[in-house]
Amino acid sequence: VFRWNESFDYFGSEVEEFAQTAAKYGLKDGYAIGQTIHQITHTACITSVSMDASYLDDAQHFMIRQLLPHVNAILSRPGFLQSPSITKKEREVLQWASQAKSYWEIGTIMGITERTVKFHFNNIFRKLRVNNREQAVKKSVILGLIQ
Known part of the structure; x- marks a missing residue:
């Protein structure tokens, strides 16, 4: 799990345009986690939460960091996705x-x-x-x- 502003700082000018465009739409800070392509369903999953982090205390930041990987795992489960239609x-x-x-x-x-x-x-x-x-x-x- 990573914090958006931390990744923006880490990558610097490489993501500056993306960060500016996102900010225009109110997406200034948040958390994200990604998962590589699943071997069976051939899907990748990125779960992201946008927020004004200044309104959150340390316990809420901790809770988000703990919950987000589980939400991402649920969303990328084979059974969560619509199964192909077979006769x-x-x-x-x-x-x-x-x-x-x-x-x-x-x-x-x-x-x-x-x-x-x-x-x-x-x-x-x-x-x-x-x-x-x-x-x-x-x-x-x-x-x-x-x-």
Whole structure:
């Protein structure tokens, strides 16, 4: 967690224009924390709080420094973000794949061709931004799409 004015002082002229523009909109001081890109959801999260720090006492500054990392962690959780929309058939294909069924077995169970199962998987890969069945199943479990 860092204080805006501390970072403005640290970076100096590199952020001067940004600081001046922010100040025009009343964003003069506050706290911020960032998180790198999440491996599963492919998102980065920056949580920032703007305030007139002169109205806060030391205990309030301490509280903000303690709470902000937790707020940022909540906002960057995979389940907090909207899950990709998958069809009922895609969900069923994933459920069977999670039980280590082959394309042929899934097709037989669902009464569809192996080619149709592969078609559903290609859609799943695109929607979940993954490259293979194992990744699709793991990401689907994490996102709560399947159990």
